Amino acid sequence: xxxxxxxxxxxxxxxxxxxxxxxxxxxxxxxxxxxxxxxxxxxxxxxxxxxxxxxxxxxxxxxxxxxxxxxxxxxxxxxxxxxxxxxxxxxxxxxxxxxxxxxxxxxxxxxxxxxxxxxxxxxxxxxxxxxxxxxxxxxxxxxxxxxxxxxxxxxxxxxxxxxxxxxxxxxxxxxxxxxxxxxxxxxxxxxxxxxxxxxxxxxxxxxxxxxxxxxxxxxxxxxxxxxxxx
Amino acid sequence: xxxxxxxxxxxxxxxxxxxxxxxxxxxxxxxxxxxxxxxxxxxxxxxxxxxxxxxxxxxxxxxxxxxxxxxxxxxxxx
Numbered sequence: 001x002x003x004x005x006x007x008x009x010x011x012x013x014x015x016x017x018x019x020x021x022x023x024x025x026x027x028x029x030x031x032x033x034x035x036x037x038x039x040x041x042x043x044x045x046x047x048x049x050x051x052x053x054x055x056x057x058x059x060x061x062x063x064x065x066x067x068x069x070x071x072x073x074x075x076x077x078x079x080x081x082x083x084x085x086x087x088x089x090x091x092x093x094x095x096x097x098x099x100x101x102x103x104x105x106x107x108x109x110x111x112x113x114x115x116x117x118x119x120x121x122x123x124x125x126x127x128x129x130x131x132x133x134x135x136x137x138x139x140x141x142x143x144x145x146x147x148x149x150x151x152x153x154x155x156x157x158x159x160x161x162x163x164x165x166x167x168x169x170x171x172x173x174x175x176x177x178x179x180x181x182x183x184x185x186x187x188x189x190x191x192x193x194x195x196x197x198x199x200x201x202x203x204x205x206x207x208x209x210x211x212x213x214x215x216x217x218x219x220x221x222x223x224x225x226x227x228x229x230x
Numbered sequence: 231x232x233x234x235x236x237x238x239x240x241x242x243x244x245x246x247x248x249x250x251x252x253x254x255x256x257x258x259x260x261x262x263x264x265x266x267x268x269x270x271x272x273x274x275x276x277x278x279x280x281x282x283x284x285x286x287x288x289x290x291x292x293x294x295x296x297x298x299x300x301x302x303x304x305x306x307x308x
Contacts, residue, residue: 221292
């Protein structure tokens with residue numbers, strides 16, 4: 001796999017994983033909470049861009065960190081971690097595909113916990129609101145985006161590329177759907193319309209997320225056979 | 231030994247690529263089938279478990295190829 005193919009794969013995987021129902025609903029709720037407080041449009045767009053910027057920077061940081069950890073391991077640990085990562089990726093992918101057929105969660109937090117999280121994300125003010133949102137998004141998207149980052153770190157290791165080759169396109173692909181949401185919301189599209197669309201398409205989004213993770217896990221396993229381990 | 235290892239790797243790569251391509255085509259057919267008969271409850275379960283079966287078989291094939299290539303690494307434990 002050439003570095004350009006890796007960069008294109010990163011962008012495509014980011015785009016498919018960015019259409020994530022949790023990510024879209026959390027971001028829409030955050031913007032809707034500001035719209036409810038009659039926040040001026042310019043401030044709303046600035047807050048949205050700040051969120052996108054920090055989200056991308058966090059992604060790049062974790063991508064570089066995971067790649068550095070992978071490189072520092074010796075061959076035996078690298079091979080073991082790559083196999084385990086691929087198996088975890090396939091497991092998460094299957095659980096996401098299950099949500100395409102049945103909507104219910106396997107594990108669902110109690111109602112009061114979900115209500116408390118919702119209040120923290122939408123009713124807080126200023127930086128607390130933004131930090132709560134970032135934590136909720138990190139927790140909710142970790143099984144998909146976190147696993148994808150680890151899988152890509154492994155793929156980057158087998159290709160022998162710098163983490164920036166795939167992490168920058170991956171980050172850009174990932175924020176593209178959220179950027180589209182921000183553009184719609186700042187142009188007076190009602191949050192309820194976006195949430196209704198999200199409710200209608202969330203199972204399909206999860207199917208794409210699951211298939212993307214399985215494709216990445218299989219690509220990782222395939223590329224390990226091409227790698228020269230000495 | 232080096233030539234044998236290279237042949238195994240090339241053979242493994244071809245098999246792996248074929249596995250990935252054929253599995254995704256099979257999953258696509260199942261999804262189209264499910265889309266046509268999605269109101270039937272038994273079709274829903276059958277489609278899901280067929281996809282899981284394809285994924286498990288594909289993963290096992292790719293895992294075996296990967297472990298085989300690891301086994302040819304000089305000095306590796308696996």
